[in-house]
Amino acid sequence: MLLQIVSALGVVFAAVIACSAYFYFSNKILDMALPVKDGDIRAASRNLNRRALVRPWLFIGPALFLLVVYLVYPVVATFILSFYDRAGLQFVGLANYKWALGDREFRQSIFNNILWLAVVPAACTFFGLVIAVMTDRIWWGNIAKSIVFMPMAISFVGASVIWKFIYEYRGGNDVQIGLLNAIVQTFGGTPEVWISIPFWNNFFLMIILIWIQTGFAMVILSAALRGIPEETIEAAVIDGANGWQIFWRIMVPQIWGSIAVVWTTITILVLKVFDIVLTMTNGQWQTMVLANLMFDWMFRGGGDSGRSAVIAIIIMLAVTPIMVWNVRRANRELKGH
Amino acid sequence: MTAIGSYFKIGPARLFVHAAVLLIVIIWLIPTLGIFVSALRDKDQIVVSGWWTAFVGSTQTAAVRLGTPDQQKQEGASYVISGNVLEGQAGRAVKAFGNRIQQPAAFKAGETADLGDGETLQINSDGSYRYVKNTAFSPDQRPKRIYASVSAPPEFTLQNYNTVLRGEGIGQSFINSLTVTIPATIIPILIAAFAAYALSWMEFPGRGLLIALVVGLIVVPLQMSLIPLLRLYNEIGNMLGQPSKTYPGIWLAHTAFGMPLAIYLLRAYIAGLPKEIIESARVDGASDFEIFVRIVLPLSFPALASFAIFQFLWVWNDLLVAMVFLGTDKDHIVLTGSLNALLGSRGGNWEILTASAFVTIIVPLLVFFGLQRYLVRGLLAGSVKGG
Numbered sequence A: 001m002l003l004q005i006v007s008a009l010g011v012v013f014a015a016v017i018a019c020s021a022y023f024y025f026s027n028k029i030l031d032m033a034l035p036v037k038d039g040d041i042r043a044a045s046r047n048l049n050r051r052a053l054v055r056p057w058l059f060i061g062p063a064l065f066l067l068v069v070y071l072v073y074p075v076v077a078t079f080i081l082s083f084y085d086r087a088g089l090q091f092v093g094l095a096n097y098k099w100a101l102g103d104r105e106f107r108q109s110i111f112n113n114i115l116w117l118a119v120v121p122a123a124c125t126f127f128g129l130v131i132a133v134m135t136d137r138i139w140w141g142n143i144a145k146s147i148v149f150m151p152m153a154i155s156f157v158g159a160s161v162i163w164k165f166i167y168e169y170r171g172g173n174d175v176q177i178g179l180l181n182a183i184v185q186t187f188g189g190t191p192e193v194w195i196s197i198p199f200w201n202n203f204f205l206m207i208i209l210i211w212i213q214t215g216f217a218m219v220i221l222s223a224a225l226r227g228i229p230e231e232t233i234e235a236a237v238i239d240g241a242n243g244w245q246i247f248w249r250i251m252v253p254q255i256w257g258s259i260a261v262v263w264t265t266i267t268i269l270v271l272k273v274f275d276i277v278l279t280m281t282n283g284q285w286q287t288m289v290l291a292n293l294m295f296d297w298m299f300r301g302g303g304d305s306g307r308s309a310v311i312a313i314i315i316m317l318a319v320t321p322i323m324v325w326n327v328r329r330a331n332r333e334l335k336g337h
Numbered sequence B: 001m002t003a004i005g006s007y008f009k010i011g012p013a014r015l016f017v018h019a020a021v022l023l024i025v026i027i028w029l030i031p032t033l034g035i036f037v038s039a040l041r042d043k044d045q046i047v048v049s050g051w052w053t054a055f056v057g058s059t060q061t062a063a064v065r066l067g068t069p070d071q072q073k074q075e076g077a078s079y080v081i082s083g084n085v086l087e088g089q090a091g092r093a094v095k096a097f098g099n100r101i102q103q104p105a106a107f108k109a110g111e112t113a114d115l116g117d118g119e120t121l122q123i124n125s126d127g128s129y130r131y132v133k134n135t136a137f138s139p140d141q142r143p144k145r146i147y148a149s150v151s152a153p154p155e156f157t158l159q160n161y162n163t164v165l166r167g168e169g170i171g172q173s174f175i176n177s178l179t180v181t182i183p184a185t186i187i188p189i190l191i192a193a194f195a196a197y198a199l200s201w202m203e204f205p206g207r208g209l210l211i212a213l214v215v216g217l218i219v220v221p222l223q224m225s226l227i228p229l230l231r232l233y234n235e236i237g238n239m240l241g242q243p244s245k246t247y248p249g250i251w252l253a254h255t256a257f258g259m260p261l262a263i264y265l266l267r268a269y270i271a272g273l274p275k276e277i278i279e280s281a282r283v284d285g286a287s288d289f290e291i292f293v294r295i296v297l298p299l300s301f302p303a304l305a306s307f308a309i310f311q312f313l314w315v316w317n318d319l320l321v322a323m324v325f326l327g328t329d330k331d332h333i334v335l336t337g338s339l340n341a342l343l344g345s346r347g348g349n350w351e352i353l354t355a356s357a358f359v360t361i362i363v364p365l366l367v368f369f370g371l372q373r374y375l376v377r378g379l380l381a382g383s384v385k386g387g
Helices: A004-031 A041-081 A095-102 A104-137 A141-153 A155-164 A179-186 A198-225 A231-240 A243-254 A256-272 A275-280 A290-302 A305-336 B001-006 B012-037 B045-047 B158-168 B170-199 B209-217 B220-239 B249-270 B274-282 B288-299 B299-317 B321-324 B335-345 B350-383
Strands: B058-065 B073-075 B078-084 B094-096 B112-116 B119-123 B128-133 B144-152
Touching: A004 B170, A004 B249, A041 B170, A041 B249, A041 B288, A095 B321, A095 B350, A104 A141, A104 A198, A104 A231, A104 A256, A104 A290, A104 A305, A141 A198, A141 B012, A141 B288, A141 B350, A155 A179, A155 A198, A155 B012, A155 B299, A155 B335, A179 A305, A198 A256, A198 A275, A198 B335, A198 B350, A231 A243, A231 B321, A256 A290, A256 A305, A275 A290, A275 B119, A275 B335, A290 A305, A290 B158, A290 B220, A305 B220, B001 B058, B045 B058, B045 B350, B073 B112, B078 B112, B078 B288, B112 B321, B119 B144, B119 B158, B158 B350, B170 B209, B170 B249, B170 B288, B170 B299, B170 B335, B170 B350, B209 B249, B220 B249, B220 B321, B249 B299, B249 B321, B274 B288, B274 B321, B288 B299, B299 B350, B321 B335, B335 B350
Parallel strands: none
Antiparallel strands: B058 B144, B073 B078, B078 B128, B094 B144, B112 B119, B119 B128
16 A cells, blocks of 8 residues: 555656656757857847747647647547447448437437436526525525535535435335435335436436536626625615515626526536436436437447447537637637736 | 624514525535435444434344353242343343344333243343243253344444445545546646746737637537547557556546636636736846746736646546546546446445545545635636626
């Protein structure tokens, strides 16, 4: 055990040093290759200009390299792969896309994904907003916020274990040790195997993500609420508006931008969601979603790169509008500066 | 507002808000609490009673054998076997007992039960019993089996952690997770900070385009990258004669996947630093490298810290990237992977699952509660700006 720890520390240290060394020495070498000496002023200023041309690329080089290799190239490669057979060798045209349209499991995944997209971002934003409004008005609000925010730190797998325990089912006359079934039994209901009830089990999985993500929505929306100028609310109070009207007519419209940000962020997350379904049901009992179906086809029977590439492309298509919107927003922001 | 002032503001509406928030807090806390409490319970108790009863003690039915006939003593006309059914179990108490499995609690503790055939049995709540017969117990009679409903006090143990850390490979995974997480947190910060500086303070052609690229890549789903990268890794592995699933491989993958968000967050911060400081340093003859290391890096500490926390949580909690690029063999599997494997293989052993879950959760929770301020700041910098 100790040896493992020491060797782990060793590689960790080496990796960090190697990375720092790149930046230090690449800059040093540039300075040495293009010297700026006092003697020859013209050569010095020429070298200074050349340095200014090269140095940004030394700074940005590693980042650019990683972005291109790990994100840009795969987008292109996946797109091309989606037209090839399972081994990625034979061009098959649109065959994989045709397969996807006809596949029952694929349609199931699309349906479930749409269900997730309809429920989770809306629920997180709604609960996040409600909790933000309420906690901002009480003295122990920050403690309450910390607790609601806490699941953000827990992995999806950890959260799945936590909730699997809540949904635990015991057959026969055994005592229920799952909280949900115990509650149901206390109120005279019949215990159920919650995660294998078709259709509804999707919602039991969604609850896990909502539990994790509501804190995120709450933090962002709470900050946005605090940014609302007090005069507008005071004016509304003077005009005789009640709490409900103030909330819907004054506060919500003013934080509309933040609501959109929260909604999109969670939407992207939902499209990528993979761990929860894998650990809770592995797609059984009709809970498959696109991300899991894709992973499944990556390795099923030795892997089918064509079919999983098609599924990846579908996920990509779903985020493209968000991507465009994001870039536009950032551009507008940059110009505003 | 004075304390008295706020006291008078307590009305039904205000009380309702307090109650509602309390309810929400309890709902949010309970799932995690279940895991924490269960991981500390005895594994036999986890399966017979809900974790919420852990604090009030539990009652379980135990099968016990009474003493053998050679322990019998004659008392007047009757023969008596006596002893204690709770031998060596301090703190427990018998609530009821019975001689048939169908009715394990037919008689109350302290009651004298008539078992027929001239036999009577009395078990007191402290476990002491008198098993009486009006004739001698025959020497070849097997010890009598009875059932007792035994209440146990709340009991907590660290045994589950011991089992999990030694036996289930969780200890090894913990080290693997650290080996993945630490470089995958530090390296992207360094690389992204240099890039963010170049994108904010250095003039070069194509800068605007690069910023747009970074923003666009923030949302690219990870799933896109898996197949082509896996192929690339295999090819490079074959070329170098190395296994394709290595720690440097996953460090680079995590670094790259965290890169767009890191550059975006850090650029927003670094571009906002006061222009005067950087320009006066330039006038004094400092190079960009010196400005970055001596001025920008120290000034950007809050932004670096908030991104570090994000990246740490993200890498520590990741399952997908680790499964694909590091694999699931014993020397490499990370905590989330181990936990997922246990869910498959030990799905019913809640003592193993809860203790393992606790081990995977505790580090991110410590980071979270310790550095929550920075985490929130990072979230706000990235998301609210510009709305």
